[in-house]
Amino acid sequence: MKIVAVKPHVVTEKLKTTFGMSQWQWESRASCLVEIVTDEGIVGWGECFGPAQGARALIDSVFAPLLAGADPFEHVALWESMYNRSREWGRAGVPIAAISGVEIALWDVIGKALGQPVHRLLGGRAPDAFHAYASAFYYGGDWQDDLEAEARSLLDQGYRHVKMKVGADLRADIERVHRVRAALGPGVLLAADANRGYTTAEARLFARETEAASLWFFEEPVIPEDLAGYRELRASVAVPIAGGESMFTRWGFAEMVETRAVDLLQPDATACGGLRETLLVAGLASVHGIPTLPHVWGSAITVAAGLHLATALPVVTPSLGRAAPVIELDQAPNSFRGTLSDLAIGPVMTVPQGPGLGIEIDRTVIEAYRA
Known part of the structure; x- marks a missing residue:
């Protein structure tokens, strides 16, 4: 061929x-x-x-x-x-x-x-289903003005894992987190993503002021080049620190992983080098005790690739109670996510079983x- x-x-x-x-x-x-x-x-x-x-x-x-x-x-x-x-x-x-x-x-x-x-070629084992976490609560736009209404919508759809945007205004962000936590209730895992919008001092204050919200993880708190800031923050706050979507290839991830700058690694297969490269990065992270939860933000092709990838991620520490990875599912407008293929997208998703990525474009x- x-x-x-x-x-x-x-x-x-x-x-x-x-x-x-x-x-x-x-x-x-x-x-x-x-x-x-x-x-x-x-x-x-x-x-x-x-x-x-x-x-x-x-x-x-x-x-x-x-x-x-x-x-x-x-x-x-x-x-x-x-x-x-x-x-x-x-x-x-x-x-x-x-x-x-x-x-x-x-x-x-x-x-x-x-x-x-693809998951068979990667050597992965597909579960009956993967849960998705809703990447939601963006800034601006009529459809995001009411945090409580957005929370109700996500709950009604069946999401029990949610990530919200922060990083634009420290004091307002702290208030937003507490509002969203109250609206979602204690049974939903809630993460926060600053998209590298804080200084280390601001990120530390944010983490401490939102400790009562019991955040699942705190993503990209500072700019990706500031690994010293990542390490300083990780050592001074209780919330798990996540990052990696802005890194590329195993060489680009090496210092972040080897110095344990994060608690949770988030490579993106469509950015960092592809499926094999993501697994190489995840393997390197596992050596240092860091689990991988890939970043997923794109069309149905990206979501399908993420589902296949998730089946083959290394388990850092085996445990009877350890849950399967949760797949990120962006909630912002994107016609290419819902209409480009026949992939069924929602809070619970199955790995396509057809040949290749298993989707029809x-x-x-x-x-x-x-x-």
Whole structure:
């Protein structure tokens, strides 16, 4: 089998309602989807995290020519070739995200060629179902103004794991956390994500002022480059500290993991290098006693890849009471999450059992939103 085409597709959606994180507002959603076509007619799909146009440019000009005529089963060697080629643009950020999308598409091709779901190829064991945690309570927009109403909606849908946005205004954020905790009740796990919006001192104050809310974890409290700040914070507060979505490849994660800067690691397979790279990062973290809970934020392709990945994550410390990983499920507007494929998305999800990623892509959605 040979690769005959690597096609990046950029899709863009202008949102009717904006939503915000600690440092910016989103007025649109865009994604770079990767399609790999083989000479046997097998098509695989992947997705790149981050700036879609940049990923498309690199795939078109650099990685597609590199993969032309290659055997997709040599995906490890192909990854190494792309990674070595990326040195001219940097081995972090958009180049690695572009490689990630290609790598996921290669897994989809291989699974379809073998008639096996990706989780079987990864050696994972699929549970009956995975619970999802709702990544919700964004800033701004009419649909997020009433925290209590949003909490009721999530509860009515069946979510029992929730993450909320903080990091924009310290005092207001503390109040928001207590409001959301009261609205959700004590039986729901609640995490907070600052999207690197605080200084270390602000993050410490936030953690201490929200201790009564019994947060599940506190994500990206400070900028990802400030690993000393991560370690200082982790040593001074009770809430588990999480991070890693802004890191790339096992080399980029090494210091964060080896210095135990976090309690919970959050690599994103569509950003950090792909499925295999995420498992390598998770294996490194397990050596240092750090569990991995991958970041998932994209279309149905990303969600499907996250479900397969979750089946093969290393268990840091076996325990009879240890629960399966919980899959992140973004609640902000995104047509590519719900309509791009036939994947059933909700508070409880099953791992697709069809070959490859196990989902069917609706090309009419790609054409409707093509940039």
